[in-house]
Amino acid sequence: MSDPLIALIETIRQIVPLSETDTTLIKSVFQPYRLKKGEYFVQQGQVCQHVGFIHTGLVRYFVNQDGDEKIYDFGLENDFVCDYESFLPQRPCRRTIQAIEESDLLVISLSNLQRLFAQLTHGERFGRVAIEQIFVKTIGQLVSLYTDAPELRYQAFLENYPTLSTRITQYHIASYVGVKPQSLSRIRARWAGKHYSRLSSPE
Amino acid sequence: MSDPLIALIETIRQIVPLSETDTTLIKSVFQPYRLKKGEYFVQQGQVCQHVGFIHTGLVRYFVNQDGDEKIYDFGLENDFVCDYESFLPQRPCRRTIQAIEESDLLVISLSNLQRLFAQLTHGERFGRVAIEQIFVKTIGQLVSLYTDAPELRYQAFLENYPTLSTRITQYHIASYVGVKPQSLSRIRARWAGKHYSRLSSPE
Numbered sequence: 001m002s003d004p005l006i007a008l009i010e011t012i013r014q015i016v017p018l019s020e021t022d023t024t025l026i027k028s029v030f031q032p033y034r035l036k037k038g039e040y041f042v043q044q045g046q047v048c049q050h051v052g053f054i055h056t057g058l059v060r061y062f063v064n065q066d067g068d069e070k071i072y073d074f075g076l077e078n079d080f081v082c083d084y085e086s087f088l089p090q091r092p093c094r095r096t097i098q099a100i101e102e103s104d105l106l107v108i109s110l111s112n113l114q115r116l117f118a119q120l121t122h123g124e125r126f127g128r129v130a131i132e133q134i135f136v137k138t139i140g141q142l143v144s145l146y147t148d149a150p151e152l153r154y155q156a157f158l159e160n161y162p163t164l165s166t167r168i169t170q171y172h173i174a175s176y177v178g179v180k181p182q183s184l185s186r187i188r189a190r191w192a193g194k195h196y197s198r199l200s201s202p203e
Numbered sequence: 204m205s206d207p208l209i210a211l212i213e214t215i216r217q218i219v220p221l222s223e224t225d226t227t228l229i230k231s232v233f234q235p236y237r238l239k240k241g242e243y244f245v246q247q248g249q250v251c252q253h254v255g256f257i258h259t260g261l262v263r264y265f266v267n268q269d270g271d272e273k274i275y276d277f278g279l280e281n282d283f284v285c286d287y288e289s290f291l292p293q294r295p296c297r298r299t300i301q302a303i304e305e306s307d308l309l310v311i312s313l314s315n316l317q318r319l320f321a322q323l324t325h326g327e328r329f330g331r332v333a334i335e336q337i338f339v340k341t342i343g344q345l346v347s348l349y350t351d352a353p354e355l356r357y358q359a360f361l362e363n364y365p366t367l368s369t370r371i372t373q374y375h376i377a378s379y380v381g382v383k384p385q386s387l388s389r390i391r392a393r394w395a396g397k398h399y400s401r402l403s404s405p406e
Contacts (some may be wrong), residue, residue, distance in 0.1 A: 131335055
């Protein structure tokens with residue numbers, strides 16, 4: 001298994017160039033953190049204290065809507081994980097992030113993240129671009145919960161998470177798509193039918 | 204009426220210090236833009252081409268949910284306005300931003316904004332902090348649409364927009380709160396009652 005710090009540094013290097021001093025700083029401000037299956041990265045009502053980098057494992061993000069858990073996103077290997085709405089202003093979460101599989105993370109506190117922004121050669125640029133990417137993705141996931149029909153959300157699930165359907169339950173997929181598990185089966189059947197017709201079409 | 208450029212520069216200066224060269228650059232990359240009442244800053248399906256700074260006026264942000272317009276935010280004087288989910292990756296909007304009042308803006312294109320991030324003394328820091336603030340606010344507005352009961356959303360409306368209730372229609376307030384206009388009247392009556400009881404309470 002690869003070194004989580006190397007994976008983290010490669011992920012940051014996709015955004016900004018890093019000097020040797022930069023990588024030494026990165027290694028000094030992240031700490032290893034393990035979540036068992038079912039444990040929470042952060043729960044609704046708590047203040048989110050860290051940004052995590054997922055080396056191995058899988059988490060789900062959900063909001064509680066009238067007692068129903070609505071999954072709106074998943075976090076996989078090489079993703080950053082955080083409830084920024086809580087973390088940045090340090091106020092209680094309105095969402096929960098929970099490990100679906102045992103997950104090995106590297107985590108950084110707010111004060112160390114601010115040190116990273118200030119002290120990395122291109123720290124502020126890293127901060128800006130990383131938060132822009134996360135912003136666009138998170139807004140997209142939340143708007144999609146409102147505006148996209150279940151079929152479209154199932155299609156997006158398959159496209160965004162091609163390897164996930166064998167790692168999560170039908171309940172999780174149905175919650176992400178926004179339907180009851182029995183409706184998901186009908187969507188899957190229709191989807192399989194369409195897909196087959198398209199493949200066998202003579203044009 | 205004050206100079207919109209002075210208001211813009213003061214707003215940016217609340218985030219980062221600005222030199223004289225910085226303010227000259229800011230003046231050169233923003234253009235005046237007027238929206239008539241009812242005109243769109245950007246419509247669902249279009250690509251958002253600008254970030255705007257609202258000097259005077261008022262806009263609403265809404266998503267279309269099964270044919271219903273759901274207002275989730277307003278933009279007022281001294282706010283930045285943009286659909287970042289469309290603007291940053293330059294893909295079609297899933298939301299609409301429309302002027303409720305005639306609005307005078309200063310707008311900047313994506314290429315000029317990137318110039319600003321690169322060339323202002325603390326341009327990257329400005330970009331990071333500004334996008335963090337907008338991210339936290341936008342996520343909050345969207346999550347609130349799901350998780351908060353109408354009473355709580357009405358309370359948040361009064362707190363976040365204390366001067367707005369005389370500038371917008373009952374329809375707009377009801378859409379923001381997430382109820383039909385007739386339900387809003389009942390919420391307002393209950394709210395007024397509670398408020399009165401609290402004021403006249405003997406403790």
